[in-house]
Amino acid sequence: MPELPEVESLRALLARSVVGRVITKVEVREPRLRRPVRPQLAAALRDRTIRAIRRRAKYLLLDLGADVLLIHLGMSGSLTHRREPQGGDGVEPRSAGRLDSAVRLDPRHDHVKLMLDDSSALVYNDPRRFGLIKLLPRADLGAAEELKALGPDALSDAFNAAYLAAKARHRRTAIKNLLMDQRVVAGLGNIYAAEALFRAGVRPGRRAAALTPAEINRIVDATGALLREAIGAGGTSFRNYLDARGRPGRFAPRLMVYARAGERCYVCSTLIRSRVLGQRSSCYCPRCQR
DNA sequence: CGCCCGACCTGAGAGC
DNA sequence: TGCTCTCAGGTCGGGC
Structure with missing residues (x-):
């Protein structure tokens, strides 16, 4: 969680x-x-x-x-x-x-x-x-x-486009799996990996090595902006997460794809889809993400 | 090494 | 009501 x-x-x-x-x-x-x-x-x-x-x-x-x-x-x-x-x-x-x-x-x-x-x-x-x-x-x-073995913190300057491009080279794994690999970049889990990829307009199942430099750039930028906004809202509460005061985080209503399979995309109204990657369900908008 | 899979736990919700 | 099944924000270790 x-x-x-x-x-x-x-x-x-x-x-x-x-x-x-x-x-x-x-x-x-x-x-x-x-x-x-x-x-x-x-x-x-x-x-x-x-x-x-x-x-x-x-x-x-x-x-x-x-x-x-x-x-x-x-x-x-x-x-x-x-x-x-x-x-x-x-x-x-x-x-x-x-x-x-x-x-x-x-x-x-x-x-x-x-x-x-x-x-x-x-x-x-x-x-x-x-x-x-x-x-x-x-x-x-x-x-x-x-x-x-942890990679650079997802909020650190060390997690930049050059770094991610180097890690993505020759990797056949899906970009979402790469983002969730704590040895590559530390801090992202299933919610924020999915959300960062939505913001970047990249489908979670895309092969890491096949991403363009522009896509890598967008992923890095989207990740930073997303995490900062989520921190500002006190995080995301889905089921039982509570903060130190026993209150839920306020970011859940701002999630664009996570746990929204079958619902309409807030941007283009297309139905959000889900597929399993690395044994985790991965939601995305087939129109906004390519 | 890269990648995939099951295992570790409990509880909520769906479906019958 | 109550049962059974699936799924859940994460890691770790084993097998190929």
């Missing part, structure tokens, strides 16, 4: 609310995530100060000084900052009064809770348990398995 814009929105919110806070206690209620949460984690986090929050691709990094807490939300994860009613098993997001969406986090999937020194808590909730929480020494972050 969460792709770059959702994680970046989360980073920005948490940077305001939890930086400077001290972790007083950690509860690991369900260690069985994509990789088991290590038993030592809770003790290692205790009394650590959250100094800064960063993002790399779809990973959130809590800077704890000598170590970094790496968090990935998988397909269905969320991280919410809540007021913890003392003594209670609180599940109310911090600004609960503004929760106008139908989305509710199921407390059974509150797998890890970081209690903070202002009697609030950071809660990791993840129904499908595809996420990851892991403590890494800051010194060799770059060498970490999870991060070392």
Whole structure:
């Protein structure tokens, strides 16, 4: 679920609310995530100060000084900052009064809770348990398995037309698969790869190597603009994604093709189609995209 | 190496 | 109502 814009929105919110806070206690209620949460984690986090929050691709990094807490939300994860009613098993997001969406986090999937020194808590909730929480020494972050193979961040200057053209050369794979390959460019998932290609006017199934320089240019430009707009809207909420305050993102109504198969294109009224690429359904407008 | 596929999980929604 | 099936925002490892 969460792709770059959702994680970046989360980073920005948490940077305001939890930086400077001290972790007083950690509860690991369900260690069985994509990789088991290590038993030592809770003790290692205790009394650590959250100094800064960063993002790399779809990973959130809590800077704890000598170590970094790496968090990935998988397909269905969320991280919410809540007021913890003392003594209670609180599940109310911090600004609960503004929760106008139908989305509710199921407390059974509150797998890890970081209690903070202002009697609030950071809660990791993840129904499908595809996420990851892991403590890494800051010194060799770059060498970490999870991060070392990542390509340039989709929002970085390093993701430019010359770079993408070089990566696309001799590749028979579909351009959408290439954009979703985190080793090529980091941060795009199924929603934003589809949306970037719509904006660029390129069909998702086109062979990467067959794209023209103009198309490569449009893809890179469209990706940057799309991600910035999505971040501005707090990301996309489809089913259970919620931001740090327990609110959904506001970008979903602006999606042009994702999850719209069978509906009419907002630009040309042609029916949006879907095909499977790399085992992911890929929506596109057969008229606007060539 | 590039590419494809299944696996890992739970829940929502459709169809019967 | 309740069952069964498909699909879902992501990675990872194995096989060819």
